[in-house]
Amino acid sequence: MVLTFQTTSEKTLLTTEWKTSRRNYDDILEYIGEFGPYQKRCYYLLCLVVILPASHAFAHVFLAAETDYWCYVPELDKYKDECCLNNSMMFCQDLVKNLSIPLEENSNTCGRHFVYSHCERYVNKTNTNTTMKCNHGWEYDRSQYKSTIFQEFNLVCGRYYMGALSSSAYSCGMLIGSIGFGSLSDKIGRLPTLMISATFMAVSGTACAFSPNIHTYSFLRMFIGASQMGIFITTFVLATELVGPSTRVFVSTGIQFYFAFGYMLLTILAYFIKYWWILQLCISLPAAIFLLYWWIIPESPRWLISVGKYEKAVEIIGKFVKVDEVTIPEMAEHTRYLKHKDVGRFLDLFRLPNMRKKCLTLCYLWFTSFLLYYGLSLNTSSLGGNDYVNAFMSAAVEIPSTVLSLFLPETRLGRRWSLSSTLLLAGVALILTLFTPACKFQWIGTSLTIVGKFAASTACNIVYIFSAEIFPTPVRTIGIGISSMSARIACILVPQMILIKIVWEPxxxxxxxxSSISAGFLSLLLPETRHHKLPQTLEEGEIFGKTYRKQTGNGMQNDGIMLETTVKGLQK
Incomplete structure (x- = not known):
């Protein structure tokens, strides 16, 4: 029999045969191709979606950019106006500051210097001994940024902590989105969840641009964070599930290129768009365009098979066959089978011992990888210089790390040794920074920090691939969602962990x-997934990685006793 779908009866016959033989999706890919023309078309369209989550993830750098500020003294406006008739604006600002703003000592490890006070002013221009708090608001240096939420909502002095509030709200939203949209994806499907996430981003992102105060802005940023994780996780899983084992690394890593491109595109947009609310609209409204994917991108056949929707799976595979112009022999000739209709739930990740061990291990690996990534990103962003150049270079370093993560897991090192080596490299690079001179040879410490960030970025890419291959299809999205939740907790903790240097600098x-070195060794406890078929059911997910499993070149041959024990565990 050939899969051509010329008549309804042929489709019905194939669907019946699928139910009888319990065909595995990877077996069908042996005939239609693991990365054929139709799959490529869908994949590259999905990659475009990832640009928006990347833009939102780092947009706060520009939306809430901090600029120099000082007390506004209205009685000196006339002097400023007279001065500016024949002099530069910068000269006039300095003249007014000298008359109204006291100097404060600002010391660091490499020397001392004086700066204008941010929160105090002289009582009057003739009395330079008595100071008072700013009583008429603040003025801002708008030479680089015309408008940011830092300026618009006066996030200075006693209100300075509110800037961190919006960042924490965004991270909390990402945590909620990791679990909420991950669970929703495994329940209603990848494509509907993607559409819901895109709608959330378009609506909440647009509303955020018109926030009247910092509280509304922070609240809406939480929704944007949730939608960002919903889009990224769902897109990542859908793209991974459309292809076969030999192309999973390329597909998984290729998405990271578009993520890095989205970050670089953000810096270019921010360079030309100086008003935060216009930039916010530019990265939010395009999300509505991706709602058209409902009629362009298919649902994941793997997910449809895992929940017993064979008719729909056969219909989608028929599109593959029609576009790719291939044929599939009779279904009964193959030996890989689906066990039963398998709908995964949150608790399935922790109900069985081997699944629980792998899930908890992956959660720690995600936590550590992103703790390093965002912790080191904060360090590189404080190196000084032009904000746009620093941000662009920070995004550009993602390209070589993504290239490395594309090839390294496919070498003899495999997934787990690749992940282990990058985490160990990041940990060692950080330790070495403690032994480098602070000022004269500061470039050594900076170089080690960049090496650490490069290794951490590579680890973040690899852990995505590793997780998608370890979790079985019914709980793949929720599994990655829980793991990503651990990463979001790390994002929330990073600022607090950096603040503890007050207790002890190192x-x-x-x-x-x-954390990095311990995670490097812990990753070796996970099973290698290179060249293995994705586990399709909860039983396969539980058996995969057992020390006494049997393996062949085509995948796993499950031990009968082990399978029976696993099924009984799932039925409890």
Whole structure:
């Protein structure tokens, strides 16, 4: 029999045969191709979606950019106006500051200097001994940014902590989205969840641009964070499930290229768009365009098979066959089978011992990888210089790390040794920064920090691939969602971990390094997934990685006793 779908009866016959033989999706890919023309078309369209989550993930750098500020003294406006008739604006600002703003000592490890006070002013221009708090608001340096939420909502002095509030709200939204949209994807499907996430991003992102205060802005940023994780996780899983084992690394890693491109595109947009609310609209409204994917991108056949929707799966595979012009022999000739209709739930990740061990291990690996990534990103962003250049270079370093993560897991190192080596490299690089001179040879410490971030970025890419291959289809999205939730907790903790340097300067670096090295060794406890077929059911997911499983070149041959024990565990 050939899969041509010329008549309804042929489709019905194939669907009946599928139910009888319990065909595995990877077996069908042996005939239609693991990365054929139709799959490529869908994949590259999905990659475009990832640009928006990347833009939102780093948009706060520009939306809430901090600029120099000082007390506004209205009685000196006339002097400023007279001065500016024949002099530069910068000269006039300095003249007014000298008359109204006291100097404060600002010391660091490489020397001392004086700066204008941010929160105090002289009582009057003739009395330079008595100061008072700013009583008429603040003025801002708008030479680089015309408008940011830092300026618009006066996030200075006593209100300074509110800037961190919006960042924490966004991270909390990402945590909620990791679990909420991940669970929803496994329940109603990948494509509907993607559409819901895109709608959330378009609506909440647009509303955020018109926020009247910092509280509304932070609240809406939480929804944007949730939608960002919903889009990224769902897109990542859908793209991975459309292809076969030999192309999973390329597909998984290729998405990271578009993520890096989205970050670089953000810096270019921010360079030309100086008003935060216009930039916010530019990265939010395009999400509505991706709602058209409902009629363009198919649902994941793997997910449809896992929940017993064979008719729909056969219909989608028929599109593959029609576009790729291939044929599929009779279904009964193959030996890989689906066990039963398998709908995964949150608790299935922790109900069985082997699944629980792998899930908890992956959660720690995600936590550590992103703890390092965002912790080191904060360090590189504080190196000084032009904000746009720093941000662009920070995004550009993602390209070589993504290239490395594309090839390294496909070498003899495999997934787990690749992940282990990058985490160990990041940990060692951080430890070495503690032994480098602070000022004269600061470039050594900077170089080691960049090496650490490069390794951490590579680890983040690899852990995505590793997780998608370890979790079985019924709980793949929720599994990645829970793992990603651990990463979001790390994002929330990073600022607090950096603040503990007040207790002891090297303490944050020691904690980051210890976490990285321990995670590097812990990753070796996970099973290697290179060249293995994705586990299709909860039983296969539980058996995969057992020390006494049997393996062949075509995948796993499940031990009968082990399978029976696993099924009984799932029925409890």
């Amino acid at each position: 303490l944050p670096i020691i904690l980051f390094s210890a």
